[in-house]
Amino acid sequence: MTQTLLQVKDLKTHFFLEDGVVPAVDGVSFHLNRGETLAVVGESGSGKSITATSIMRLIPNPPGRIVGGEILFNGEDLLKKTEKEMRAIRGNRISMIFQEPMTSLNPVFRVGHQIAESLMVHQGLNKQEALEKSIEMLRLTGIPSPEKRAHDFPHQMSGGMRQRVMIAMALCCRPELLIADEPTTALDVTIQAQILDLMLELKEQLGTAIIMITHDLAVVAEVADRAVVMYCGKLVEEAPVLELFDNPLHPYTRGLLKSIPHINDNQERLYMIEGMVPALTNLPPGCSFAPRCPEARPRCHVERPSLKEVSPGRRVSCWLHEGGVR
Amino acid sequence: MLKYIVKRLLLLIPVLFGISLFVFLVLHLFTADPAAMMLGQHATAEQVAALREELGFNKPLYVQFGIFLSQIVQGDFGRSLMTRAPVTDELLTRFPATVELAVAAMLIATVVGVTIGVISAVKQYSIFDYLSMVGALLGVSMPIFWLGLMLIILFSVTLGWLPVSGRIAVGMEPTAITHFYLLDSLLTGNWEAFKSALSHLILPAVALASYSMAIIARMTRSTMLEVIRQDYIRTARSKGLAESVVVFKHALRNALIPVTTVIGLQMGSLLGGAVLTETVFSWPGIGSFIVNAILAGDFPVVQGGVIMVATIFVVVNLIVDILYAYLDPRIKYS
Numbered sequence A: 001m002t003q004t005l006l007q008v009k010d011l012k013t014h015f016f017l018e019d020g021v022v023p024a025v026d027g028v029s030f031h032l033n034r035g036e037t038l039a040v041v042g043e044s045g046s047g048k049s050i051t052a053t054s055i056m057r058l059i060p061n062p063p064g065r066i067v068g069g070e071i072l073f074n075g076e077d078l079l080k081k082t083e084k085e086m087r088a089i090r091g092n093r094i095s096m097i098f099q100e101p102m103t104s105l106n107p108v109f110r111v112g113h114q115i116a117e118s119l120m121v122h123q124g125l126n127k128q129e130a131l132e133k134s135i136e137m138l139r140l141t142g143i144p145s146p147e148k149r150a151h152d153f154p155h156q157m158s159g160g161m162r163q164r165v166m167i168a169m170a171l172c173c174r175p176e177l178l179i180a181d182e183p184t185t186a187l188d189v190t191i192q193a194q195i196l197d198l199m200l201e202l203k204e205q206l207g208t209a210i211i212m213i214t215h216d217l218a219v220v221a222e223v224a225d226r227a228v229v230m231y232c233g234k235l236v237e238e239a240p241v242l243e244l245f246d247n248p249l250h251p252y253t254r255g256l257l258k259s260i261p262h263i264n265d266n267q268e269r270l271y272m273i274e275g276m277v278p279a280l281t282n283l284p285p286g287c288s289f290a291p292r293c294p295e296a297r298p299r300c301h302v303e304r305p306s307l308k309e310v311s312p313g314r315r316v317s318c319w320l321h322e323g324g325v326r
Numbered sequence B: 001m002l003k004y005i006v007k008r009l010l011l012l013i014p015v016l017f018g019i020s021l022f023v024f025l026v027l028h029l030f031t032a033d034p035a036a037m038m039l040g041q042h043a044t045a046e047q048v049a050a051l052r053e054e055l056g057f058n059k060p061l062y063v064q065f066g067i068f069l070s071q072i073v074q075g076d077f078g079r080s081l082m083t084r085a086p087v088t089d090e091l092l093t094r095f096p097a098t099v100e101l102a103v104a105a106m107l108i109a110t111v112v113g114v115t116i117g118v119i120s121a122v123k124q125y126s127i128f129d130y131l132s133m134v135g136a137l138l139g140v141s142m143p144i145f146w147l148g149l150m151l152i153i154l155f156s157v158t159l160g161w162l163p164v165s166g167r168i169a170v171g172m173e174p175t176a177i178t179h180f181y182l183l184d185s186l187l188t189g190n191w192e193a194f195k196s197a198l199s200h201l202i203l204p205a206v207a208l209a210s211y212s213m214a215i216i217a218r219m220t221r222s223t224m225l226e227v228i229r230q231d232y233i234r235t236a237r238s239k240g241l242a243e244s245v246v247v248f249k250h251a252l253r254n255a256l257i258p259v260t261t262v263i264g265l266q267m268g269s270l271l272g273g274a275v276l277t278e279t280v281f282s283w284p285g286i287g288s289f290i291v292n293a294i295l296a297g298d299f300p301v302v303q304g305g306v307i308m309v310a311t312i313f314v315v316v317n318l319i320v321d322i323l324y325a326y327l328d329p330r331i332k333y334s
């Protein structure tokens, strides 16, 4: 068995709209080892969710389409799989949790049944066995009296509870990879911590690798081994988490780090990166971040930098670091 | 839930009271002399006076209404002026024919309408979608009697495939058990009667169904398009469920909630349409009977018929509401 679980190579997912092509993901490459947690960070609209949805092959088509690249999962290219082969993978070997626990569960089915469905499809269990196993999964996620709660409808549960149900659903077939797309963003702060702890605990128990999508760098510091930073559909930096926090290389990453609120901060207002994210249909010819970059040089505005390895395990896409780490 | 049903049933009482009052007032306030009108212009003054006496039109209005109410509570709507038989009996013998026609039309409208709506939504902007939505537009804009006549001309007169009118070939009536010919002929194994009843039923049922079918198809399409975009559909797909399960279980089950309301409302327009359809196809049901009664000035029949149709409408609505609660677990009835 190889170390590498997932290798995304030059992934391109574009949306073909009437007023132009939106390159939501444009040449993204990264990898993920078995049992590892990789954080994907970036501002809203940077293409994090589309990257994740591309791995699941669930891009709404039309208007979206994966137009290039490879997604090697255990060495096999998911983009070459038939729809039937993909269905056997989804929810079984790769699962996904979404940002909106309030709307991600089907309102007309009992939660136990919604978990059981996955088990019936992938593990061939009958209804009774699947329901028993889903109660077991609910217990694992720390829901009190799961045999009763399994018969609840989603509207009878709080957001935190529903996210636990989503986690139970995602992990019930013991997937090798769990993609969590901002799993805690919609929850209260105290519940957020509980859900993150739960995910980490289950990850240890089940040995699942996680791609944690977030725009909250505090979450990254807490849960991830490595992180990739996305901006306008591209990776701008990749680093082990500790190094990323100690020595961020890309000015965009520095901006993101500066905007984390600190408890012992007397700053009046939170730091914000200046300017607006440019429209994907109308990106500047040089570095996409150049118009907002405090350190931009003339070259940055005309020539697009590419992602270069600057030290083992660290890559950055910025002209400031052409000759290695400064 | 049971409590809710009982409550709704109790609510039927004031509703039906209101309907009776309305029907009573229309007759007595808007016609100067009901007795004269019933008898027509050739009646003598003595005949009119005698009828007035017979029907109690000499008494004060509130007394008349009291008598009227106490009679209908006992299921007594008086006697038909045309046939001299009790109105209740006349209506009840024609009732199964109307129900058979309405149920057949509703089944066609629902099954075909929902199916077309789902396929149109899943294959949005396909040829099928365009054709069926054009069809739906035609369906809502074509008057029933016109469509009925066209169907008769095409399938009965020109092609000769189906009978022109009536409910079954003369003398073929199956042994009466439920009084629904299709059911009775099946129950008694009377294959010939079944074929005859079915061939008579098809055209009027299709004509009656067309409007509701179009509305249901449109509504299903638009709610399905709405539902398909929801997060929980994405969740269902991410579980690795087959597309057919995603569409017909996860999506349709949610889309059916608003569609059920529309189906319930369509029952109302279906009852109205039944009157026209029965007239066009000479279908021996309540609708054509009421139309004849109106033309003949047979007021007891009109009163009884309207109250009966209104009662059916109210009860059907109750059933739809209960079905709604079953489909949508978020709704709590108390």
Ligand SMILES: Nc1ncnc2c1ncn2[C@@H]1O[C@H](COP(=O)(O)OP(=O)(O)OP(=O)(O)O)[C@@H](O)[C@H]1O
Pocket (backbone or CB within 6 Å): A015, A017, A022, A024, A042, A043, A044, A045, A046, A047, A048, A049, A050, A051, A060, A063, A064, A215, A280
């Ligand atoms: N259905 C769609 N049609 C057209 N464009 C889309 C669609 N979905 C996404 N996009 C484009 O893709 C870009 C990236 O979207 P994505 O959802 O991946 O962002 P994100 O990084 O997950 O942001 P957020 O933090 O807000 O979730 C968006 O800016 C948008 O322009």
Ligand SMILES: [Mg+2]
Pocket (backbone or CB within 6 Å): A048, A049, A050, A181
């Ligand atoms: Mg997102």
